[in-house]
Amino acid sequence: MTIRSLLAPLLGLGLLFGSHAAAATQPQAFTATYDVLQGGQPMGVATIRLHAAGDGQWIYSKDVKGTGGLAALLGASVSETSRFRWKGDVPEAISYDYLMQAAVKQKQRHLVVDWANKQVSVDEGKGAQSYPASPGMVERNTLALALGLALRDGKQQIALPVAVRQEVQTQNFKVSGKETVKVPAGSFDAERIDRTDADRGFSAWYAPDRYPLPVKLAQHDGGDLVLELVSYQAE
Structure with a gap:
């Protein structure tokens, strides 16, 4: 087994979360925590924060600490920070x-958007690559934020431009039904949403009338992780 395969769950955590704003108004700052599970066993804790940064910009951050299994043994952690502005109710990147970071590996990515020239620049430590930006574009950290807002607005099918490593990729999602979900924060009658244009992706369960974040999220690749809401505190 390779180091990469051992660390795949932590590497994959970057695909997961987002937040929410009131329709066409400034969102309320918050802090939320999640348990991170793999195979039903505790693996880590995720802390997610949203706050205003001034000049019409917002910062959305996620910090994941390994607390169990190999993630704890290697001292693994993932930190993500997004800066965005609102374009309607979309968090435009x-x-x-x-x-x-872990004892045996480090991986980083820096993405910045030059909206004046409509260009995205991505650097993973080996030199920057650039490609054209798209209006209303999100990135992987704010993807679930945009999905949560769409569900709040009653949408059942959602297509989003997402800035990935080498291009802006249109990703498609669909509400597949309602399910009762039990997590540490409580029991919820949740809407389930799935990505429909990829064999491997994620499923998320939202209770948009209760919280702006998913109450549960299951990632189907990178280690089959499950994140469950523990607490949510508006600020």
């Missing part, structure tokens, strides 16, 4: 920073 300005910048995104990702850092995964």
